Amino acid sequence: MMTALRTLLLLALVAGCMPKRTFGISANDNNAEQMALVLAKANSKLVREPGNITGKPMAFMLTATKPRKLIAWDLTAKKAAWTVEAEIASRVVVGGSIVAHAEGKKGNLRIVARDVRTGKQLWSYALEAKTEFLGLTADSDRVFVVVRSDAGKRKWYLVALRGGSEIWRKNAPGVLGAPSARNGVVYLPFMTQWLTMLDAESGAQIARLRQSDEAINFVRTNSDGVFYGSQGIFALDDKSAAATKEGATYDKVKLPEFVRPFYHFDSFNPIQARYSAFDRNRVLWRAKIADDGLTFQDSLSVVFSFRVFFAFDSETGDLKWAHHHPRNTVVGAEHVGSAILYVSMEGEIGALATATGAVYPISKIGSRILGVTFDADGFVPTGKAKTTSPIEALGAVVRDRDSQLNSQRLFALTALGSLKGVEVTKTLLRVLKDKKTPPAIYKKAGDVLITRKDKDALPLLIGALAEHQDFIAGSRPRAVEQVAKALGAIGEPQAAPALIAHLEDPATSLKTARMVIDALGKSRSQDAAGALRTYLLLYRVDPAFKSNPDVLTATIDALLATGGAKAREVVAYVAAEPRTHKTVANYAKRALAQTKSRGQTEKGK
Amino acid sequence: MKRMSGFATRVGVLILMLVVAQNAWALPVNVPKARKILIGTDIDAAQKAAQELGRLKQPAALGALLDGLAMGLHPRVAKVALASVAKHRSTNALDVLMHYTHHRNPQVRAASILALSELKHARARTAWRLALHDANKDVRAAAAQAVAKRKDKGSAKTLIKLLKMGDDGVPGPLASIATADTARRVAELIGEVPHALLADCVGQILLKKKLGKEQIYVQLVQTLGKIPGEASLIALTIYLGAVPEKPVRQSRRLAQAIYESRLEGE
Numbered sequence: 001m002m003t004a005l006r007t008l009l010l011l012a013l014v015a016g017c018m019p020k021r022t023f024g025i026s027a028n029d030n031n032a033e034q035m036a037l038v039l040a041k042a043n044s045k046l047v048r049e050p051g052n053i054t055g056k057p058m059a060f061m062l063t064a065t066k067p068r069k070l071i072a073w074d075l076t077a078k079k080a081a082w083t084v085e086a087e088i089a090s091r092v093v094v095g096g097s098i099v100a101h102a103e104g105k106k107g108n109l110r111i112v113a114r115d116v117r118t119g120k121q122l123w124s125y126a127l128e129a130k131t132e133f134l135g136l137t138a139d140s141d142r143v144f145v146v147v148r149s150d151a152g153k154r155k156w157y158l159v160a161l162r163g164g165s166e167i168w169r170k171n172a173p174g175v176l177g178a179p180s181a182r183n184g185v186v187y188l189p190f191m192t193q194w195l196t197m198l199d200a201e202s203g204a205q206i207a208r209l210r211q212s213d214e215a216i217n218f219v220r221t222n223s224d225g226v227f228y229g230s231q232g233i234f235a236l237d238d239k240s241a242a243a244t245k246e247g248a249t250y251d252k253v254k255l256p257e258f259v260r261p262f263y264h265f266d267s268f269n270p271i272q273a274r275y276s277a278f279d280r281n282r283v284l285w286r287a288k289i290a291d292d293g294l295t296f297q298d299s300l301s302v303v304f305s306f307r308v309f310f311a312f313d314s315e316t317g318d319l320k321w322a323h324h325h326p327r328n329t330v331v332g333a334e335h336v337g338s339a340i341l342y343v344s345m346e347g348e349i350g351a352l353a354t355a356t357g358a359v360y361p362i363s364k365i366g367s368r369i370l371g372v373t374f375d376a377d378g379f380v381p382t383g384k385a386k387t388t389s390p391i392e393a394l395g396a397v398v399r400d401r402d403s404q405l406n407s408q409r410l411f412a413l414t415a416l417g418s419l420k421g422v423e424v425t426k427t428l429l430r431v432l433k434d435k436k437t438p439p440a441i442y443k444k445a446g447d448v449l450i451t452r453k454d455k456d457a458l459p460l461l462i463g464a465l466a467e468h469q470d471f472i473a474g475s476r477p478r479a480v481e482q483v484a485k486a487l488g489a490i491g492e493p494q495a496a497p498a499l500i501a502h503l504e505d506p507a508t509s510l511k512t513a514r515m516v517i518d519a520l521g522k523s524r525s526q527d528a529a530g531a532l533r534t535y536l537l538l539y540r541v542d543p544a545f546k547s548n549p550d551v552l553t554a555t556i557d558a559l560l561a562t563g564g565a566k567a568r569e570v571v572a573y574v575a576a577e578p579r580t581h582k583t584v585a586n587y588a589k590r591a592l593a594q595t596k597s598r599g600q601t602e603k604g605k
Numbered sequence: 606m607k608r609m610s611g612f613a614t615r616v617g618v619l620i621l622m623l624v625v626a627q628n629a630w631a632l633p634v635n636v637p638k639a640r641k642i643l644i645g646t647d648i649d650a651a652q653k654a655a656q657e658l659g660r661l662k663q664p665a666a667l668g669a670l671l672d673g674l675a676m677g678l679h680p681r682v683a684k685v686a687l688a689s690v691a692k693h694r695s696t697n698a699l700d701v702l703m704h705y706t707h708h709r710n711p712q713v714r715a716a717s718i719l720a721l722s723e724l725k726h727a728r729a730r731t732a733w734r735l736a737l738h739d740a741n742k743d744v745r746a747a748a749a750q751a752v753a754k755r756k757d758k759g760s761a762k763t764l765i766k767l768l769k770m771g772d773d774g775v776p777g778p779l780a781s782i783a784t785a786d787t788a789r790r791v792a793e794l795i796g797e798v799p800h801a802l803l804a805d806c807v808g809q810i811l812l813k814k815k816l817g818k819e820q821i822y823v824q825l826v827q828t829l830g831k832i833p834g835e836a837s838l839i840a841l842t843i844y845l846g847a848v849p850e851k852p853v854r855q856s857r858r859l860a861q862a863i864y865e866s867r868l869e870g871e
Contacts, residue, residue: 504707
């Protein structure tokens, strides 16, 4: 009671100094008292529950097939509450009693509001000609639309609608961003520098922030509060008036380099006012204001790209879990606090446990979907969640052939490399053996395989060399170089027979032969020494090697590395024999001298 | 006159010396000398030495060839050396020959396969069977020749696969090992093998005398009748020429009828 009275008193006091003009270049910015008014409204009802008056967790989905339909899906009942035909041209927004969206074609758009319970059209409002629709939001039974008018002098305006009529309109001299509204306050980024906060009923400006060290290109309202920013996230609180990253409640999540931090839809990008590829590449997060600043729920941020979800520790950037939705692209996903909900292009509704990435059973809608808006805060999916092992999840990402996911695949390969188990090697070999693997992924998989030095996977690696070129079968071995390097890094004699078979295979290219030779040199095998001796003797006079002496010089190095008098004897013969290619003979002489002096030094020590 | 006669004698001796020098390799040579030349820097001379060592029947000659191959020879020399090793028909050469089936130079590989075909040994058979899968056409052709030489009927299926892939070194060898069953299979390959190649193969199988029942010959002639182009007509002509008119054979009558109708058609 006392709090309410204090708020009323404060409102009365501040009313006198309320800015008269909305969206002016000069105004009373960063006013802590005005900010207190906003916060009183904004924080009045922060409960994790759906915003619509039915109280049911809903997903509003736009179908991809024509005629387009809007499906209101009851997530608890797992069935459609209603379906209507609608040529939707924007995101769908949800107020208390209404859902709203733009409808029609460019230049002939209208805003339509529907009954959230039935989908029945309640009213529509035609946008003026020569205007561009920039975004909309809803709060209670009101809809707020930002439009750019190109009739005469270009201007931007925000219009508040109820029952199909304007309740107020505010013009702006500069670029207005798409709005967000909740608990009777409308929030608008203005010229990327300001965050304007208006009373939803009257349109009067309550407060305005002028951010000095970071652009504001998004504002997001949900049951955790109000958040805004661009490169990072500001929480709207009593420190916001400081208007600096240091003074305000501000944080970023730590993400790997391949992730473009996309915390929320860009208010200034008209494309993002409707469902687009931006819906398929986002950072999903929920945050709360704590005593020590902004805290991310479960200390996680979830990077979502098409059908891959990576959850990272918000502070360290360490990967916590991964999920790969099989086959179909996910068109939209949302962190609803209690779960991560998503919808695929083929109409599958999935849910992931936020802390573990465990997958709940999937529901199928039966329609292809273009975009989705969730109103499902606090929704807890039912059924037994299935946990996938990190190797399995990352392996699925790595094996996904979609070229849009190459960065994610590269990251998954790195992450896989840090995990133990022969399953990792199995996955890496599968990628390397796949003819369709793009060069960058192939290279990365090879690098990871080599650096792992996984002795337990020796039989797998040796098995990977079993394939040879066969004209009749049409087979060609793949990844011999990478596997040879990996075997060389392990340096075990068991690998020698498989390597020798490739050294002796005439189909092995000289480039690959060189890797095989290096690996044989490291294998500490007598068989390897024998094969290397024969190889050197046979090809030292072959004109095909005159232009590729490095294969033979590598053979000399490998042979001397295997040790033994026989090896030195053969190298000495090759060095002295007049038919040997000069480069090879000279190299053999030098190698003998160097290894001899090295041997003597070691002996002396 | 005396002086002239003396001059002529001197010239005659000189010419004789030149001729002898030019045909030095036509004269008997000793193995140590040939061995030395084989591993010398003169490639042409080494080739000749390799050839000569194949002609010499003593074990030391084979030893010289095997030593040379083991220590490394120029591919041109190695090719001749392998052919010479083949002439010795010794299983002592098996290891070296097997090794050369992996040589990077396809001509050398082919020579080693042909040399192995001189040996009755399971390892040699394994080698030419593997060589049928070689990426190089010449090596496959050499392997097919080895199959024919050793009547390796177990390679028939592989040869049929190669025929389907258009290997023109296959018809002769396949025909040489063809049984009634092989003949039937080949007869059913219309549409799967290039016309000329199939006609060549069917024609060669048709010339085999102990293929089995007359019905198989008829089926082969029918196949030739279905293959368009000149190659099948040539095969029919050869068959008609090879088989006497009497005793009367159904396959010959059919071949005659097809041949005539083809000519009329033209």
